[in-house]
Amino acid sequence: MAPAWNRTKEAARPVGLKSDGLRGSSKERVVVIGVGLKTESFVELKESLCELEELASAAGAEIVGSITQCLTQYNPATLIGTGKVEEIKNMISEAQASLVIVDHQLSGVQARNLEREWGVRVLDRSQVILDIFAMRAHTHEGKLQVELAQMLDQLPRMVDAWMGSLSRQGGGIGTRGPGETALEMDRRRIRDRMKLIRKQLETVRKHRSQHRASRKRAKVPSFAIIGYTNSGKSTLLNLLTQSQVYAENQLFATLDPTTRKVYLPDGNMNAVLTDTVGFIRKLPPNLIEAFKATLEESAEADILLHVVDLSNPSMLRQMEVVEQLIKEFHWDSKPVITVFNKIDSAPFEKQFQVRAFPRVFVSAKTGEGIDRLKRVMAEAIQALYQEVELFFPKAEEHRIFELGRETQITRRESATQGTVCYAHMTPTLLSRWKNYLVSEESVERI
Ligand SMILES: Nc1nc2c(ncn2[C@@H]2O[C@H](COP(=O)(O)OP(=O)(O)OP(=O)(O)O)[C@@H](O)[C@H]2O)c(=O)[nH]1
Numbered sequence: 165m166a167p168a169w170n171r172t173k174e175a176a177r178p179v180g181l182k183s184d185g186l187r188g189s190s191k192e193r194v195v196v197i198g199v200g201l202k203t204e205s206f207v208e209l210k211e212s213l214c215e216l217e218e219l220a221s222a223a224g225a226e227i228v229g230s231i232t233q234c235l236t237q238y239n240p241a242t243l244i245g246t247g248k249v250e251e252i253k254n255m256i257s258e259a260q261a262s263l264v265i266v267d268h269q270l271s272g273v274q275a276r277n278l279e280r281e282w283g284v285r286v287l288d289r290s291q292v293i294l295d296i297f298a299m300r301a302h303t304h305e306g307k308l309q310v311e312l313a314q315m316l317d318q319l320p321r322m323v324d325a326w327m328g329s330l331s332r333q334g335g336g337i338g339t340r341g342p343g344e345t346a347l348e349m350d351r352r353r354i355r356d357r358m359k360l361i362r363k364q365l366e367t368v369r370k371h372r373s374q375h376r377a378s379r380k381r382a383k384v385p386s387f388a389i390i391g392y393t394n395s396g397k398s399t400l401l402n403l404l405t406q407s408q409v410y411a412e413n414q415l416f417a418t419l420d421p422t423t424r425k426v427y428l429p430d431g432n433m434n435a436v437l438t439d440t441v442g443f444i445r446k447l448p449p450n451l452i453e454a455f456k457a458t459l460e461e462s463a464e465a466d467i468l469l470h471v472v473d474l475s476n477p478s479m480l481r482q483m484e485v486v487e488q489l490i491k492e493f494h495w496d497s498k499p500v501i502t503v504f505n506k507i508d509s510a511p512f513e514k515q516f517q518v519r520a521f522p523r524v525f526v527s528a529k530t531g532e533g534i535d536r537l538k539r540v541m542a543e544a545i546q547a548l549y550q551e552v553e554l555f556f557p558k559a560e561e562h563r564i565f566e567l568g569r570e571t572q573i574t575r576r577e578s579a580t581q582g583t584v585c586y587a588h589m590t591p592t593l594l595s596r597w598k599n600y601l602v603s604e605e606s607v608e609r610i
């Protein structure tokens with residue numbers, strides 16, 4: 165079987181682990197390797213490796229060996245040191261493994277060199293995550309996004325591996341020819357397909373944004389449920405909205421966003437709640453890029469509900485990972501309610517370990533704490549809207565009609581140069597209308 169980085173035709177299907185019997189009876193025997201620098205935290209390396217084992221199991225593997233190495237610097241040819249390569253070779257043959265997964269990004273050259281040394285397939289963490297995503301993608305949109313992520317992942321690896329083989333031949337004369345053409349053809353085919361997928365995804369994005377716009381016109385506040393994978397996001401959505409979306413004890417059970425109405429009796433108001441794909445440490449950047457349409461659902465939400473698994477021993481690190489991604493996605497201007505879930509299976513003292521505010525402790529399984537969560541959500545909506553003053557010069561007064569469709573205009577006053585409007589705004593809305601905000605300079609124009 166061709167290595168993952170070279171299996172261009174299978175892009176739409178799982179590329180990493182066996183796509184046939186693995187998810188049935190015969191499990192692939194896998195050795196996992198944790199790699200880090202000596203300057204980095206060993207605890208983090210171990211936690212990440214445990215997570216990789218879970219990921220591999222989720223992809224249908226049986227872990228038959230696990231090993232770590234802390235290096236002063238990475239080896240460009242094999243990532244890990246030559247002694248370790250030898251040690252792992254023995255481990256593979258003793259454990260009769262057929263696949264090795266490295267908990268670190270591998271270049272095409274490194275993957276190919278290691279495959280040669282060990283005589284088995286070698287994958288990295290990103291490829292396993294992509295593999296799980298490929299397995300879980302059921303909708304047309306989900307499948308397209310996974311395929312795009314896999315292609316984005318493959319392209320540099322192909323070039324990388326090819327360049328590696330050229331350098332071993334010494335480069336220059338004799339290195340050009342049909343091989344290069346084949347690589348070019350493969351790359352061109354992938355690029356053409358990527359172009360097509362991107363076009364199709366653009367249509368999906370447009371469709372979604374029209375939906376969101378109509379919700380905005382109806383002035384329905386929105387919440388996005390985000391958090392580490394398996395923290396209980398979908399279970400919470402089901403409880404809050406009496407829905408039946410798929411929730412299971414597995415990593416990345418949810419891929420596609422689901423939006424449902426939630427009624428908050430305390431504030432006597434409606435809101436919408438969106439559940440999306442979970443996060444994980446070392447989330448492959450290609451996945452983030454490919455899942456733009458999905459992530460936009462959260463990006464457009466007024467308030468974030470960050471669901472944290474209080475019973476997980478790595479809870480604090482998981483929170484850090486999510487908080488870091490919130491920053492990376494530029495969602496940090498949004499209000500966040502931290503929802504500590506699974507209180508039914510966490511020791512009570514754990515509730516004193518956390519510092520986030522505002523926060524709510526719940527069990528999405530038993531329903532404990534849900535009424536308080538709804539109250540906090542209603543308060544957050546009320547706090548969301550601030551009244552701002554906007555000035556529209558005469559030439560742009562037509563935009564007041566548009567504003568009125570998006571939010572409530574409480575007052576209008578005619579001025580010599582245009583119109584002043586007072587309107588209720590959420591931070592998301594405000595960022596779109598900021599050019600009209602009354603500032604010191606605009607006071608002079610009014
Ligand atoms: N004990 C306990 N288990 C819970 C609670 N909430 C969710 N779970 C369990 O946690 C597992 C994951 O739940 P999901 O709702 O699928 O988690 P998720 O965050 O949507 O996960 P992904 O979609 O995979 O990212 C399931 O087995 C749930 O039954 C809770 O409050 N207490």
Ligand SMILES: [Mg+2]
Binds near residue numbers: 399411417418440
């Ligand atoms: Mg889910």
